Each structure stands twice: as structure tokens, then as C-alpha cells.
Amino acid sequence: MTTTAPAAYDSKIEGNVIFSRLDACINWMRKNSLWPMPMGLACCAIEMMATACARFDIARFGAEVMRFSPRQSDVMIVAGTVTYKMAYAVKRIYDQMPEPKWVIAMGACASSGGMYRSYAVLQGIDHLLPVDVYISGCPPRPEALLEGLMKLQGKIDHERAIYDQKKELLEAIS
């Protein structure tokens, strides 16, 4: 008489096992623990601070860990007017962030220069950085920033985490 025995799991843990794609798991972890780099350059930074505080509580979306070191950050929130004098500094901080990284352009100034059609203001941070989410408003309300964050989470959810970011590695091993 043949008998069978469970090889990998038994009935005790069977209900706790979930099958998924690795990409989906990585994306799920990434999007719910976005550590922002608060690039507060003008009045939008005040709204960003309000977003982090108790009333709006960005922690509900896992993004409460504002890191003032780019090396520990995932998403740069460019909040405010980017002057030409500051532009390369913003770029340098972005370059210091480890991959994968995202950028939120918060408010009119960071998105397009806003009302500053001026000799001194960069007409949108997208001239220097790849922006993922633009948030309108002058300044945007905290709800708008949270909406932008949720949009970014939605975007991260549909990324091919392994394939896109390890393309070179995959090409090397294939």
C-alpha cells in the first residue's frame, strides 16, 4: 500500500500560504513604505509638513519616514519654487538617492515654474528630473499631496519591479 506525506507544508499551515508573483510582492512592499525626501523649497513645504502631521497623517500611507538624507529615501517631494541657483543642488540630491526612486512635483512652481515666469526660476523641475506625479495647486492642500502619493502608489503597483530595474543583470545572465 502506498502512502503519501506532505512534502513542503502540512494542513496546519496550508491556510496561511499565499501564492503571488515576486513583482507583485516587491511592489506591494515598496509602495506601502515610501520614504520621502522632503525637498521643501517654498510655501508648499508648509503644506507638506501639515500632511505629515496628525490631522492628515501621511503615516496612513506608509510615507511618514521623512528622511533628510537622500541615501535613505525613495521618493523626492519637490515642494516649492526651484530657482536656478538651487536647481543643481536638487539634481545632486536626487542623484544621491538609491534606486528605485521616484519624484513628486508638488505645486505649480515645481511643475512648471508657476507664476514665476522669471529670469531666476527653473520652469518646472522636469527640466532636470524625471517626474512621476505632478500635483496642481498653489500650494496644494494636504489632501492633494496624499492623492498624489496614492497615484504614485498606483503607478508603483504596475511596475515590473524585477524586470525593469534589473534589466542589465537579466541580460547578463540570459
Next chain:
Amino acid sequence: MTLEEAASRLESQFQAVSRKAFREELTLELTLAQIEPACRFAKEQLGFDFLADLSSVDNFGDEPRFELVYELYSLASNIHLRLRTRVSEDHLEAPSVVHIWATANWHEREVYDMMGIRFANHPDLRRILMWEGYPYYPLRKDFPLEGKSSDMPEVAFSEPAPLAGGPFVSTPGPPHIADREPRAHRVGED
């Protein structure tokens, strides 16, 4: 001391080019050579212990082209006196008053940054708003509103801003503002 007393005492020492009173504000115009000793006299003898502002004007087309404006204030007497002097474009240099009022330091740096007027004997004459190496003086009348392109590698760059008719100008009607706006982002565009 009243404003009238202070002004006449100053005028007894320095021959003013002109004297203008407008809505109880008194303005004395002095020559460039007089301005530094006049400021010292105003501070030490007349009690103008506070330099409220030091600014500049570009009278583009006139000669001398530039003008420096000193807003003097006495906290003790509660009086305000304005001194003006002309600076020629051929010799863009004025005496510094930093040793009289320390607050003039940043004001003179701003005038230097925005208008290009140098100040003799300034302790630290660097640009204050724009970056070192920016080749223009943005507040001059012949500087375009949208700016000019410049490039300082590793420091900063600048590009002219699209003005679309003017900094705050928007005419109603077609085409839609989103189509006219030169900085608009459209889906599918890079």
C-alpha cells in the same frame, strides 16, 4: 530734532544738488563725492542711527544713468530723510557706507548683484542673490524680463522663460489657455 532742522544742518555742510519735499518726505540729492561724508555727518551729528534701506534706480536713457537712494531714519527723533546720488555708467563705482552702518553690507551687495554698481572699500562685495559667475545684472532696464541663458558648469544655468505675451497676461477666448500655455504638459509628450 525735527526733519527740517536736520535737513538744514546737513545742507549747511553739504551743498545739495536739489531738495524735494513730497507728502512730508524730504529728499536731498547730493553729488557722488559728497554722499559718504554726508552719511557720516548724518549718523554722527544728526543722529540718523538707522539705515532703513539702500537701493538703486536705473534711469535708462538718462545720463548719469544710475541712482543710489539712501533711506535714513533716526530712532531717537523719529524722522526720515532720503538721500539720493547719481552714478554714471562710465564709472560704476560708489563709496561704501558699511563702516557707517553695518547693515549696508547686504544692501550694497544686492545693488551690486542687481545693478552692477560696485562699492569701493566694501568688505565683502559678492553677489547676494544670483550665483557667482552669473554674467548679467537682472534689474537693469535693458535686461529682458524673461531672462537670458547662461551656463556655469557645476554651479548653475539659466534659460529665458516663455512669457506668452507677458508675465501675468492672459487674453480670454480661443485657443484654449491650455493650448496657448508654452509650459503645458500634454499626455504622450516627453
